[in-house]
Amino acid sequence: MSAMTDTPAPAPLLLVDDDPAIRTSLKFALEIEGYAVETYADAESLAAREDIPDKGCLVVDYQLPGMDGLALVETLRRRAISLPALLITTQPTPRMRLRAQKAGVDIVEKPLLSNSLGDAVARLLAPSPAV
Numbered sequence: 767m768s769a770m771t772d773t774p775a776p777a778p779l780l781l782v783d784d785d786p787a788i789r790t791s792l793k794f795a796l797e798i799e800g801y802a803v804e805t806y807a808d809a810e811s812l813a814a815r816e817d818i819p820d821k822g823c824l825v826v827d828y829q830l831p832g833m834d835g836l837a838l839v840e841t842l843r844r845r846a847i848s849l850p851a852l853l854i855t856t857q858p859t860p861r862m863r864l865r866a867q868k869a870g871v872d873i874v875e876k877p878l879l880s881n882s883l884g885d886a887v888a889r890l891l892a893p894s895p896a897v
Contacts, residue, residue, distance in 0.1 A: 777821045778819050779803045780825070780849070781793060784827065809841075820847075823849060823851070826838055826853055853871050872889075
């Protein structure tokens with residue numbers, strides 16, 4: 767038995783962004799960090815999925831055609847899907863911040879400088895300290 771089989775599979779990141787260039791570059795950057803990334807071009811594609819994993823993380827752009835990123839997370843929450851979520855957006859408004867807070871969503875502002883997204887994902891997926 768090799769050591770490779772003893773390593774647990776990385777938790778999937780479900781990435782939703784309508785811009786193909788951004789989707790591809792974020793997928794590449796996050797896979798370099800060891801994450802398994804599944805991409806979606808719109809919120810409806812992910813919302814229609816019936817077998818969303820119970821482990822992992824959502825990374826969702828706010829500005830999407832059709833349903834916006836926060837509406838997607840709110841829809842998933844109503845289905846009892848409680849994956850940690852990050853919203854990527856430019857210049858979030860106070861109303862958007864309040865909606866995100868109510869949905870339990872962290873915001874990472876664009877432009878995604880340095881490794882801000884990777885750091886935020888790592889924080890969300892880090893094991894909670896024992897209480």
